[in-house]
Amino acid sequence: MRKHALPGRAIVLALLLSGSGMSRAEDIKGKFYLGGDFGILVTTDNIRSNAALIIAPLGNDGAPFTGDKGEIVSCDTILTDVFCDPRPDDLIARNGSLEETISFTGTIGYGLTSKLSVQLDIGYYKGELSNIDVFTKKAVPEGGNPNDPCVRVGAEPCLLTNLRTQELSTPFTAGELEETPITLSAIYRFRTDSNFNPYLGLGAGILSAKVSESETVTEVNERFESLHILSITDMFGENYGTTFAADGDGNAPFTFPAKLEVEDGFIWQALAGGEYFFNDRFSLTFDMRYVVANHEVSLLFGGVDQLNMQAWTEDMFRPDGSLRIFLNTKSLPPNPIDPNTTNFRFDCDIDNDGDVIDDLGNDYNNDGLNHGDPRTDFDACYKPAPGQTGKTTETIVAQGGTIGLTHFNFGFGLRFHF
Secondary structure, eight states: OHHHHHHHHHHHHHHHHHHHHHHHHTOOBTOEEEEEEEEEEEESOOBOOOTTOEEOOBOTTOOTTSOOTTBOOOSOOOOTTOEEOSSOGGGGGOOBEEOOOEEEEEEEEEESSSSEEEEEEEEEEEEEEEOBEEEEEEEEEEOSSTTOOOOOOTTOOOEEOEEEEEEEEOOBOOEEEEEEEEEEEEEEESOSSSSEEEEEEEEEEEEEEEEEEOHHHHHHHHHHHHOOEEEEEOTTSOBOSOOOOTTOSOBOOOSSOEEEEEOOEEEEEEEEEEEEESSSSEEEEEEEEEEEESOEEEEEETTBSEEEEEEEOGGGBOTTSOBOEEESSTTOTTSOBOTTSSSOBOOSOTTOSSOOTTTOOSOTTOSOSOSSOTTTOSOEEEOOOTTOOOOOEEEEEEEOEEEEOOEEEEEEEEEEEO
């Protein structure tokens, strides 16, 4: 019987020794450790849309949405002291945001005591700033047949008699943000007698950040620079501060109005997690970090969060800026001024008899039809149908803003202790 008991005792002794070895594995005093983890970065901020904004009298009590006497809660009013965002209210859900995607963190630390260690973290994140919106509502002149593109074939003239209202709202990606946070933290562990150590930490550091604009931002800038703008207000309907010419031809006040920017800044972080030791060398970690940043990434239009613009409809112009669709009315913009007359503009009613059908030409302002596209070199004429005002303008809302770089990071990884 004793001969058979010896192997059993040996196994028990080995397990005890193994267990005591693993209990020492959690003792990090005097040890360095290296590690890395992958995580998911979750932002805590976004660019909120103003699509449902209404600025109106609040009534007798001065509080919104109480329904008291004098309060205006609808945009369906003729009062001049009411401003409503020109976009449809359902666009309120379109918020610009930073991509919530994978991040990486490298770690080096040293155990000051069995429970306290200092830890240096270097992270990396790259994500897109997306869901930025430029809304356009425009009146586009068209022929009697909506499917007729009014492209000249042979000597066929182009007469437009209708206005089509068109709304365009397409979100786009403004660019990519890269972040490299560097933090130094104090980590406190709650258990040293087990191979699982829960811990808390607190630290501070810097966040190095840079952005790269997308090609879409360049396209937006080129578009805004070519607009024939009639008026501009900010998000509250207040004057943007740009003075326009009084003749109503439209203005081009912008040079690269859309700008994506970010700055480096100071951060601090709080973290909570746990570390599981497989042996005295290797461990598995998982934690949640809350990183507070004192700076932000911004996409501004002309230096402000939002621009509301009125302009002549872009479809009336060629890419080179020349007017293609002329109004059948003298002395009204955007028809160009005739330098051979006084206070008159070119139009498509050459003999001023009110009937353009007999007077349709191909070059109303005698500029030579030299615009580089034989299909659209000819000039078109817009004669409003009875009952139409013929106002060929468009409303453009550019919604930008800022996003704070405070975020959560949920990650897990491996560490090597030596």
